[in-house]
Each structure stands twice: as C-alpha cells, then as structure tokens.
Amino acid sequence: MSIRPEEISALIKQQIESFEAGVQLDDVGTVIQIADGAARVYGLESVMAMELVQFSNGVYGMAMDLAEDTVGVVILGPYTGIKEGDEVRRTGRIVQVPVGPELLGRVVNPLGQPLDGGPEIKATRFRPIESPAPGVIYRQSVNEPLQTGWKAIDSMIPIGRGQRELIIGDRQTGKTSLIVDTIINQKDQNVICIYVAIGQKASTVAGVVETLKKYGAMDYTVVVSATASEPAPLLYIAPYAGCAIGEYFMYEEHRDVLVAYDDLTKHAWAYRELALLLRRPPGREAYPGDVFYLHSRLLERAARLHDELMGGGSLTALPVIETQAGDISAYIPTNVISITDGQIFLEADLFYSGIRPAIDVGRSVSRVGSSAQTKAMKQVARSLRLDLAQYRELAAFAQFGSDLDKATQARLARGQRVTEILKQDERQPMPMEEQVCAIYLGIHGYVDDIPVEQVRAFESQFLRYLRTSRPEILESIRSNREITADNEEALKSAIAEFKRTFGGGSGASAQAAS
C-alpha cells in the first residue's frame, strides 16, 4: 500500500477546513516542582483522586496526592520535557482501561494500548482500574475446581474458581512456568485468562506470549505487560488494570476468569518508589504504611459471584511473590500470605534435586480449595498426603543409618515412589482423570516393586496404555467424577494387565543391571 503525499495534504486541508474549535473550558494548574517522575502542581482544586491530568507537552499524569494547596501527580510517561511553571490540565477522567472480548489474544500495556504491533483496540466499554470488591451477600463459597493440570497441585493444594492462591518462591524456581502451564490447561475449560507481567524483562514476557501462542492459549488470554523499563506509575496500575479487564468478563459475561499477577514483589517496589517520591513517610523496609492495603484491595476483588443474585461468574487470583533466599517472613511475603487463601511454596533446593514442580508440600496449603475438589481426587489425595507426611518424617532419620526395619523401609520406598509420581514435566498438563489414575498407582503400592528411576516411565506408559486400550475407564472417572466400585475394579484389572507387559521389559533390564 502506498500513500501519496498529495492525498495526505488533501486530508489535512479537509481537516483544517472543517475544524471548529469553540470556546474551551479547562481546569488548569501550574507545576511548582518536578523531580523523578512526580510533580507538585499548584491549583487544580477540584481534581479527583486517580484522575488523569495532562501536562502542556501532552504527557499524562495521575493525581495521587491531594494536599491542601497542591496536588501530587505521578507522570505516566517521559517526564524530562516538563518544566517548572508548565500548565497542567484536568481531563475529568479517572484512570480507566478498555475492556471486552476485543482484548482477547492481545498484549496490552496497563492503559490498554496494544504492545503486540496489532491494530488499535476498538473497545466500546471502559472500566476504572480501581473498583470496589463485591460485598458479602454477592458472593458464594468456592465450589468448582480450577484445574491447573499439575498433579501435585490438583491433588494436594487444590485451587477453586474464585480463590486467591499465592505462588511464592525464590527466583528460578518455576513460578512463571507454573502459571503458564495453568493457563495452557484452561483450554476448553471455559476460563478467560489474564496474565499481568509487572516489572519483568521484556524478553521474558515475549517468551511467555510465544509459549501461549504455540499451545493455542492466546485465544482466551489477555496479557497486560508493564516491563521493567516502564515508569513506576505504570507498574503500579498494571495489576489493577488486569483485574478490571477480568472483572468485565466476571460481572458482565458471567464467565470464569483467572488472573495471574507476576509478580507483586515488583509491584510493591514500584509503589514504594512512588510513595517516596510523593514524600509519604516510609515505614518498615521503606514501604509506605498502606502497602498492605495496596495488595489487599487488589486481591479482595477476586470472587466467586452468587449464582442467583449476580448470575454467577468468578475471578481467581494467582499472585506471585519472589522471595530472597527462601525468606518467606520478609515484609511483603507475610503480607500477601495473610491476604490469600493459601500458598504454593516453591523451593530452590527441591528444584535442584530434580523434584519439579519444586513444590514444598509441607509448607504449601490451600485453605478453601478442598471444597471444590472432585470426589475422585479427594479419594486418592487423602492417603497421598499421609504417605508423603510419613515419608518426610522418616527421610531425615534414614540418612543416618541403613539398619532400618521392614516397615520403615517400606514407608521410605513408598514415599520415594509417590514423590516420583508427583514429578511432572513442563508443558505437560494432565487432565483430572489421568492424574487420579497416576496417583492411584502410587498410593496403592502398584509401583512399590518398580525401581525408583523407572517409576516415571512406568506411569507415562501406563497412562498411554489406558488412553489407547482402556479409554472407558478414564471416561468413567471423568463423567462420574469419582472412583466407583465398578471403575476401580476395571482400573485394577488394567493395572494388572499392564504390569505383565511392563514387568517383562523391566525385569530383563533389572537383571542385566545386577
């Protein structure tokens, strides 16, 4: 497509001819101080909190500090062109984002502008980025599972739709990976996903988008990105913007929504920067006094809406916190732990010893998700927990000596094998019925006689066998959502059948090894 200059000139001429600017009414103030992304503005007496204001060079700002004579404005863009004495104009608009199905599959900044090189987003609806959380009577308790596709999570730390589950761990322990797989697993689950990247490397965000595209997950996903190079105010509004986009789908379309905030540590940093620039008094770790409220008001917006009163819909929040050297008792981690309905704790030591996902089962909990778990999963999860707890207790002692009685050895063997079964590769989310069958193998001792290093191979081959030769068992667990006497019998016979074939191969190799 070529554009001729004379066409542009004609267009401009036409614009100028038809241009009618009447009298303009504005509320204006004056910049009296400007430094590092925050300005003090004199005047603007009737400005609203969180209102967008425009500086004379066109850059927008957000009024955050309404003092007696002046207004503290944080600048949402390059601030080097703004001088003392510049004019500041009110826009009369609270900071808001475009919402709606137009955003699906897009990568946007916290103001809803595209970052993916695609066309402008022509949304007809907007929502203010801050909005009150639904009250008590509009909610109902969490009763439907949100399948993450991870065996270890869906069985022991189940997440329900509308829950807030924290993902916490050091850098490089698989936090983002866990979220990406959870989003991939929502395919055909009728869940809208929103991934909010706060203060991340742009290359990381690009990688996440690429992965989501590859697995066809962008069709139902919105990525809101404020990378590390953006000014702090954009990082600050990013999670609220992502939440507002999710709220539209929950309130207006009564859909189930999953919003992941990756990560809230950097969000707290951005807010600390703003607060210090606005000269708010610093408190512990130099965070301002309302840093708790910063996250509590965001996470309170997650909800499971009442079916009759509100027409249903839910917003599940998966906030991420990055710890330093596993210190979960630092300021921000403890705050967010206390706000959420449970946490998934990822540990570097486990990660490096090959247990992936590196979930520390002992310290991870889900306070409400168990009521949303399917019956089938509950049936297997109970003894799974027990097996692992006993294993953990003994494992520490077992390191000292080898003179262990039979019962102890059996428990250790069981624990090792169950741990093997809970291992799972990236990008391999598993449906509920397969997870149940895999865990069934472990807790009922069907892999006790398989060498530890072959347990995973056994599991994956067995699941392939089920899918190809006995699909009716999987189908029965999926539709009944529980292990009935009938399908348990069928499962047992299938295991026996499979072990005959697998046993031959492994037996030979075991002999060869000895």
Place this chain on the structure above:
Amino acid sequence: MKNRTIARRYARGLFLLAREHDLAERIHQDLRAIVEALEQNPRLRVTLEHPQVPPARKRQLIEAVFGGRVSSYALNFLRLVVRKRREPYLALIAEEFGRIYDEARGVRHARLTSAVPLPGELVERTARELSRALGVDVRVHAEVDPDVIGGLVVQVGDRRIDASLRGRLRALRQRLAAGRTQMGVS
C-alpha cells in the same frame, strides 16, 4: 518552598481581628501598601528578612518606616511578625489575607488576557457577564500577551475559558497528531 499553611494562619488571625473592628478594607489596603513598599525597596526587604538583624532593630525600622502611615493594627501585626521571625512570609500572608477577604465579601478575581489592549468598556462588559454567570462580584484584571494571537482567555481561579486563536491552533494540532499521541488515553 514556603509553606502556605503558616501564611494562612497569620492571615486568618489578622482577618478575624480586622472584621471584629470593621477594618478589613483598611487593613487590606495597608497590607498591600506594605508589600508594595517591600517590593520597591529591596534593601528594606533584605534587612527585614535578614536573620542576623536583631528583632529590636527591625522593630525600630518598622516603626520608622510605617508608623503613622498604616493603621495601628497593621503596625502591631508587623511587630508580631518580626517577633515570631516570620518576615519572609509577609507577601504570602498578604496574598492569603486578600483571598480570605475576597471570599468573605463575595469577590472573585479574573484575569483577562488578549493579544492587544482592550477598550475599557469591553473589560467592564466582561466583568458584568462573568459576575452574572458566576453569581459573585468578579473583578477583571486585563493583561496583554501577544502570544494569544487573537481572541480572549479568561481565567477565574483554576477555571480557564479559552476563546483564543492560540487555543484553537493547539486543539487543531492535537487533532492532527491524534493517532500517535503519547501515552494518550483515547
């Protein structure tokens, strides 16, 4: 940055006293005369604001300069300001006093900017129209700024009514540049 809160407190105290004695207009004029005197005589202002000049000397100076020329309350006020070492705030206090006084008597000030000097009759008519529209007594202060190019700009408090050529050109520029607005929100 000088703290307006301090100036406001002094101004309010002085205004309450003035109103009690029905001297608000007189003291308002006195304050303006004092500020004007300080502006026109930088040496007087520097001496008054100088931290090393003892308050007793400053008091003598005040009495010599302003004694007999301003009301006794205004003079007393100056003495208090000197004793409390708030001399640098005098201009701000006068400004705040004017604001409080205007609010009390229902007067607002408007700035009328045009590219060329306007005939007095037009300024008066603007004042009348503004007073009618805002429901208060609006005093118009006309200014000339060639940058306006044509038309008028009226500013009352924070509110600006822009009917100038400059404003129209700015709006046109924004319209033409729309589409690549920076951080623009629709």
